[in-house]
Amino acid sequence: MIPYDFMETEKKWQKIWEESKVFCVTNDFSKPKYYLLIEFPYPSGNGLHVGHPRSYVALDSIARKRRLQGFNVLYPIGWDSFGLPTENFAIKNKIHPKIVTKHNIAHFKEQLKALGLSFDWSREVNTTDPKYYKWTQWIFSRLFERGLAEKRNTSVNWCVSCRCVLANEEVIAGKCERCNNEVIQKTKSQWILKITEYAQRLIDDLDLVDFPERVKQQQKNWIGRSEGALIKFKTTCGKDVEVYTTRPDTIFGATYLVLAPEHELVDLYSENIENIKEVLNYRLESSRKSDFERSEVVREKTGVLIKGIKAVNPLDGREIPIFLADYVLSNYGTGAIMAVPAHDERDLEFASKFGLDVNKVVKEDGLHINSEFLDGLDITQAKIRVTEELKRRGLGESKVNFRLRDWIFSRQRYWGEPIPIINCPKCGFVLEKNLPLELPEIQNFECSQCGESVLESSDWADVECPQCGDRARRETDTMPQWAGSSWYFLRYLDPLNDDALASPESLNYWLPINWYNGGMEHTTLHLLYSRFWHKFLYDIGVVPVPEPYAKRTSHGVILGENGEKMSKSRGNVVNPDEVISEYGADVMRLYEMFMGDFETAAPWSTQSIKGCKRFLEKFWDLQRIISGEVEIRAGMLNVLHKTIKKVDEDMEHLKFNTAIASLMTLVNIFRKSDSITREELKILTILLNPFAPHITEELWNVAHLGSGRITDQSWPKFDPEAIKDEEIEIVIQVNGKVRGRLKVNEMITQSELILLAKKEPVIERELNGKQVLKEIYFPKKLLNFVTYCH
RNA sequence: GCGGACGUGGCGGAAUUGGCAUACGCGCCAGGUUUAGGUCCUGGUGGGAAACCGUGCAGGUUCAAGUCCUGUCGUCCGCACCA
Numbered sequence: 002m003i004p005y006d007f008m009e010t011e012k013k014w015q016k017i018w019e020e021s022k023v024f025c026v027t028n029d030f031s032k033p034k035y036y037l038l039i040e041f042p043y044p045s046g047n048g049l050h051v052g053h054p055r056s057y058v059a060l061d062s063i064a065r066k067r068r069l070q071g072f073n074v075l076y077p078i079g080w081d082s083f084g085l086p087t088e089n090f091a092i093k094n095k096i097h098p099k100i101v102t103k104h105n106i107a108h109f110k111e112q113l114k115a116l117g118l119s120f121d122w123s124r125e126v127n128t129t130d131p132k133y134y135k136w137t138q139w140i141f142s143r144l145f146e147r148g149l150a151e152k153r154n155t156s157v158n159w160c161v162s163c164r165c166v167l168a169n170e171e172v173i174a175g176k177c178e179r180c181n182n183e184v185i186q187k188t189k190s191q192w193i194l195k196i197t198e199y200a201q202r203l204i205d206d207l208d209l210v211d212f213p214e215r216v217k218q219q220q221k222n223w224i225g226r227s228e229g230a231l232i233k234f235k236t237t238c239g240k241d242v243e244v245y246t247t248r249p250d251t252i253f254g255a256t257y258l259v260l261a262p263e264h265e266l267v268d269l270y271s272e273n274i275e276n277i278k279e280v281l282n283y284r285l286e287s288s289r290k291s292d293f294e295r296s297e298v299v300r301e302k303t304g305v306l307i308k309g310i311k312a313v314n315p316l317d318g319r320e321i322p323i324f325l326a327d328y329v330l331s332n333y334g335t336g337a338i339m340a341v342p343a344h345d346e347r348d349l350e351f352a353s354k355f356g357l358d359v360n361k362v363v364k365e366d367g368l369h370i371n372s373e374f375l376d377g378l379d380i381t382q383a384k385i386r387v388t389e390e391l392k393r394r395g396l397g398e399s400k401v402n403f404r405l406r407d408w409i410f411s412r413q414r415y416w417g418e419p420i421p422i423i424n425c426p427k428c429g430f431v432l433e434k435n436l437p438l439e440l441p442e443i444q445n446f447e448c449s450q451c452g453e454s455v456l457e458s459s460d461w462a463d464v465e466c467p468q469c470g471d472r473a474r475r476e477t478d479t480m481p482q483w484a485g486s487s488w489y490f491l492r493y494l495d496p497l498n499d500d501a502l503a504s505p506e507s508l509n510y511w512l513p514i515n516w517y518n519g520g521m522e523h524t525t526l527h528l529l530y531s532r533f534w535h536k537f538l539y540d541i542g543v544v545p546v547p548e549p550y551a552k553r554t555s556h557g558v559i560l561g562e563n564g565e566k567m568s569k570s571r572g573n574v575v576n577p578d579e580v581i582s583e584y585g586a587d588v589m590r591l592y593e594m595f596m597g598d599f600e601t602a603a604p605w606s607t608q609s610i611k612g613c614k615r616f617l618e619k620f621w622d623l624q625r626i627i628s629g630e631v632e633i634r635a636g637m638l639n640v641l642h643k644t645i646k647k648v649d650e651d652m653e654h655l656k657f658n659t660a661i662a663s664l665m666t667l668v669n670i671f672r673k674s675d676s677i678t679r680e681e682l683k684i685l686t687i688l689l690n691p692f693a694p695h696i697t698e699e700l701w702n703v704a705h706l707g708s709g710r711i712t713d714q715s716w717p718k719f720d721p722e723a724i725k726d727e728e729i730e731i732v733i734q735v736n737g738k739v740r741g742r743l744k745v746n747e748m749i750t751q752s753e754l755i756l757l758a759k760k761e762p763v764i765e766r767e768l769n770g771k772q773v774l775k776e777i778y779f780p781k782k783l784l785n786f787v788t789y790c791h
Numbered sequence: 792g793c794g795g796a797c798g799u800g801g802c803g804g805a806a807u808u809g810g811c812a813u814a815c816g817c818g819c820c821a822g823g824u825u826u827a828g829g830u831c832c833u834g835g836u837g838g839g840a841a842a843c844c845g846u847g848c849a850g851g852u853u854c855a856a857g858u859c860c861u862g863u864c865g866u867c868c869g870c871a872c873c874a
Binding site: 002112214215216218221222223225227229245246247260296302325326328329330331332334337338339340341345346347348350402403405407415441445521524525578595596597598602603604606608609610611612613615617618642658659661663664665666669730732734736737738739774775776777779785786787789 | 795796814817818868
C-alpha cells in the first residue's frame with residue numbers, strides 16, 4: 002500500500018482553495034444558478050460537535066457536484082450569534098458578549114475550515130454585526146408601519162431562571178427550552194408580531210414547495226386550523242357570552258357554559274356574582290399555576306360555579322349554569338365554551354365531577370336526536386343547518402380558528418437586536434430613523450431590576466422624541482434570537498450592501514433557495530418564522546417569490562455510541578477535532594455520509610469509521626496498479642456507467658450511504674482485477690470528489706489524471722447504451738422457490754428461455770411428474786413454473 | 792388523547808413499479824505478512840445435519856410479499872385540556 006499523509010495533503014488543498022477563491026461566487030447571469038443553504042450555526046462556547054457537519058457535508062457534496070455540472074453555486078455560511086448562552090457566559094465571567102462571540106466564532110471557523118467545506122467565506126454574515134442588524138431592525142420597522150408589530154398586554158410564558166419572556170415555541174413540556182427550568186404565566190406588555198394574520202397562507206403555500214411530508218404535517222398541526230362557529234349565549238346579567246365550537250350541531254346538548262378564569266364577565270359583572278370571593282379566589286389560584294403544573298396534575302378538572310348569573314341556550318331557551326374552569330384557555334377562541342358532556346370527553350369529566358346534566362343529541366349512527374330541526378340529520382348536514390339558522394337569527398356565524406398564537410417578540414435581555422422604537426408620552430410609539438440602532442456599551446450585564454432588560458437602567462434609554470422633541474424613553478427590550486435568522490439567507494446575496502438588505506438584481510437572480518437542509522427541531526420555529534417574514538417581504542415588494550425555500554430536507558441526529566442523544570452531561574460527545582486529527586477530514590466526511598440513512602438518527606461508532614479509512618486507503622493505492630492502457634476497457638464500461646448513474650441519482654435522493662457503497666464496490670472490482678486505466682480512475686476520482694475532496698484532488702494531481710484540478714472538470718454522465726446488459730442472469734423458480742439461475746442473452750424470447758430452463762438438471766428433477774399449469778415470466782429477471790393452483 | 796416515523800443478521804444499514812432478502816461497511820472466525828501487538832493482505836460469516844426455515848407477532852391477497860390489505864404488539868419523535 003502506498004502511504005497517504007492526510008494531515009499535510011488536507012492543509013495543502015484547503016490553502017489552495019482559499020487562495021484561488023475557487024468557491025467565491027459572483028452574479029454570473031450567463032450561468033444557471035444553484036443556491037444551497039444550511040442552517041447557520043449558533044457559535045456556542047462548546048465548539049462544533051460531530052452532529053453539525055452531517056448537514057454541512059451533505060450539502061457540500063451537492064455543492065461540489067453542482068459546480069462540476071456547470072451551475073453557478075452559492076453555498077454560504079454565517080453566524081447566528083445573538084442569544085442567551087453567550088450572555089449568560091458573559092455575566093458569569095464578566096466578559097463582554099461581543100468578545101465572547103468573537104472568540105467563539107474564531108473557534109468555529111477554524112473547526113469548519115478543517116473540514117474542507119466549500120463555503121463562500123467572502124459572504125460570511127453575522128447577526129450581531131450592526132451592519133447586519135441594521136436590516137433586521139429595518140424589517141421590524143416595516144412590520145410596525147403596517148400594523149403587524151404592536152405592543153400588547155398579554156399573558157406570557159415567563160422563565161423564572163432566565164428572567165425572560167419566551168415564545169410558545171420555546172416552551173418544551175412546560176419548561177424553558179434553554180435552561181429546562183420552570184415556566185410560569187405572567188401578564189406583561191410585550192411586542193408581538195402578528196404571524197396569525199399569515200396563518201392561512203402559511204398553510205396554503207405549503208403546496209408550492211417541496212418539503213418532506215412530515216415537515217408539512219408538523220407545520221399544519223402547529224398552525225392548527227379548525228372550522229366551527231361563534232355562538233352568542235344571552236345571560237341573565239344582560240351581557241352576551243360568545244363561545245367558539247367546532248361542533249355547533251351539538252348545541253341542544255349544551256348543558257352549561259365554561260369560561261376561562263381570566264374571562265371579562267367576572268370583571269364586568271362582579272356585583273351580580275353572589276360568590277364573587279370564591280370566584281376571584283379560583284382565578285388567583287389558577288394564575289399561580291404554571292402551564293407545567295396545569296398539565297402535570299393528571300388533568301383532574303377543577304372549576305367554580307358562578308352563582309347569580311345564568312346563560313340561556315339561544316335555540317331552545319333553556320337556562321344553564323356558567324362555570325369558571327382552567328381547562329378552558331383564555332387565549333384560544335373566545336375564552337369560553339358551551340359544554341356538551343355527552344359528546345366531549347373533557348366536558349363529561351367535568352360534568353361528572355360537578356353532577357351536571359348529560360344530554361345525548363347524536364346517536365351512534367351519527368344522526369341527531371333531541372335536537373328539534375336537526376333531528377335525523379348527520380353531523381355534516383347538521384353543522385351547516387344550525388350555522389345557517391344561528392346566522393339568520395343573528396346569534397352566530399361560522400368561524401375559522403387557528404391554534405397558532407401571535408409571536409411574542411420582546412426579550413428582557415441585553416444580547417439581542419434593540420427594538421428601534423421610542424415611546425413618547427405625547428406621540429406614542431415612534432420609529433427610530435437612524436438605523437442601525439446600536440447596543441450601548443455597558444459594563445455590567447446582570448439585570449438589576451428583576452424582569453427588565455439591563456438596558457432599562459442605562460442612560461441610553463433616555464432620548465428626545467424625534468417627532469416632538471420632548472423627553473421620551475427607548476424601548477429597552479431586545480428581539481428574540483429568531484429575528485436575525487428569519488432573513489439571513491437574503492443577506493448572503495449581497496452582504497455588503499448598505500442601501501438595501503440586498504439588491505433587487507441579486508434577489509431576482511438567486512431566489513428561491515434551491516435546497517435548504519436543516520434539523521427537524523426548527524420546523525415550528527425558525528422554518529415557520531422565516532416563511533412568515535419572507536411572505537411579508539414579498540407583500541411589500543422586497544423579494545420576488547412568495548416562498549423562500551423551494552426544497553427542504555432534514556437530516557437525522559447523530560447519537561452517541563450508546564444510542565443516546567449526544568450531550569455533555571451524558572459524557573458521550575464525540576469531538577470532531579479528535580476525529581480529524583486521527584483520521585483526517587475526508588474520512589470524517591465520508592463516514593458521516595456513510596453511517597446510515599441520512600434522514601434517520603444514527604449512533605456514532607468509533608469502530609465503523611475505520612471502514613471509511615480503509616476505503617480511502619484502497620482508493621489511494623489504486624495508483625499502484627494503473628495500467629498502460631488509457632481508455633475505459635470494454636469489460637469495465639458497464640459497471641463504470643452503472644456506478645455513475647447510481648452515485649448521481651442517489652445523491653439527488655439523499656441516499657449518500659448507498660452512493661458511497663457503490664463506489665466501494667467499484668474500488669473492490671478494480672483491486673481484484675489488479676489494474677485500472679487512467680480514464681477509469683479519472684471517472685472514479687471525480688465521482689468520489691464531492692465526499693472526499695482532498696484525497697481526490699491529490700490523486701488527480703500525483704497520477705496526472707488530467708489538466709487542471711478536479712474543480713475544473715465536468716461531472717460524468719452515464720451512457721444509456723453502456724448500462725445495458727448483454728448477458729443477463731435470470732432466476733428460475735418452481736412454485737415461487739428459487740431453483741436455479743441462467744445466464745442468457747438479453748434478447749432471448751420467453752419460449753426459448755422456457756426450453757432452456759427445462760433442460761437444467763435441477764429444474765428437470767423438480768418438474769418431474771408434475772404438470773406445469775403456467776409459466777410466469779418477468780422480463781429479464783425471473784421465470785416461475787407453477788404446478789398447482791389454490 | 793392527536794399527528795408523524797419506524798420494527799430486516801452480533802451491529803450500522805441495503806433491497807425502483809410486489810420478482811434472487813441481508814448490497815456496502817463494522818464485528819467475528821480461519822489463514823498469511825510481521826521480532827511481537829496493532830496495521831495490512833486472502834478466504835469465510837442468517838439458522839439448521841438435512842428437507843427446509845427465516846424481515847416484531849397473527850391472519851389475508853398473489854404464481855410470487857420485507858414491500859400490498861386486516862388485526863395486534865413494541866419503539867422513537869413532535870404537540871398536548873385548542874372546545
